[in-house]
Amino acid sequence: MLFGEILDGAFQTIRRNPAAMLGSSFLGQCVALLLSATLIAGSLGLLTRLEQLDGNQAPSDAELSSILGPTLGLLAGMVSISLLTTVLLTILGGVMAVPASRSALNRKTGFKQVWVLVRHRLFALTGLSLLMLLVPLVPIVVLFVLAVAILTVTGPAGILIVFPIGLGAVAVIAWLYIRLLLAPAAVAIEELGVIESMRRSWSLTTGSWWRTFGIVLVAFLIVGVIGQVVQIPLTLAVGGIGSVVSPHGGLEQATGTAILLTVISMVVSALVGALGFAFQSAVSALVYLDLRMRRDGLDVELLRMMESGSDPDGVPGRGLPARRPAAGGWHPGSGTGFPAG
Secondary structure (H helix, E strand, O other), X not given: XXXXXXXXXXXXXXXXXXXXXXXXXXXXXXXXXXXXHHHHHHHHHHHHHHHOOOOOOOOOHHHHHHHHHHHHHHHHHHHHHHHHHHHHHHHHHHHOHHHHHHHOOOOOOOHHHHHHHHHHHHHHHHHHHHHHOXXXXXXXXXXXXXXXXXXXXXXXXXXXXXXXHHHHHHHHHHHXXXXXXXXXXXXXXXXXXXXXXXXXXXXXXOOOHHHHHHHXXXXXXXXXXXXXXXXXXXXXXXXXXXXXXXXXXXXXXXXXXXXXXXXXXXXXXXXXXXXXXXXXXXXXXXXXXXXXXXXXXXXXXXXXXXXXXXXXXOOOOOOOOOOOXXXXXXXXXXXXXXXXX
């Protein structure tokens, strides 16, 4: 598949399978929304305690103790929610690779059907998502330890050393992310284990890192631009409505209005996020299929399945062993593209 065919195929996948793609994505967004709402409720309690402090005098030890606990709990909640959301989205990325694979043969997939096809892979996807958390955490921890050591020895001048090391850590995270990007799809489609799927993704992206990075970057920019186009007017509207509805209604009315508008804003954000995540997941799945076409000759198998109509309720690409390239390397012809219609 060509670059444009992958992007167009991602939109076609969502259009053909709205329940499976958008439904699964929105389910994940709703879980993240509930977790965020819980965190916001906790932050409101902390703000109430801060308002009770007398601003004209220093807080006592008892007052500081009463604030320190909720503050640390709030920070721990933020980290936990971020990690849980990452785990959930990694699992959903593997789940939504199934309808993307079926859509390559013009086969539609319903919401219930996709979960039936992937339910026996959920445990492996969960294990993979937990292991994938180490991809950003390990470089960040190493950077933090090095930064503390350098700044302790050299003082403020050590920033000149820490900054380029930080850029290097970002580059390492991006490199590892692309190398392991296809592991969830390998778990769901090829039914590989956690370690085997990571090796599979590493093998598929070998020699194709920059191409994969470019496709993923363009998809990320598309989703980001669409999100900003929706979010900026929504944020301005929320502020304007709040000032019009309760300009002099007191603190309680203003708080109630702000909470209602925040909930509406979060719901709209969840809808936009669901669409964006579905698109990005479809792009990743099609990149996975494209690399398997180039390295394993998967396009030949897909054409055979399309012509014969075999296994209409299965997952294309499942149960097909990886092939080694022939002598001199695999030289595919033009891409088969993505089915139109």
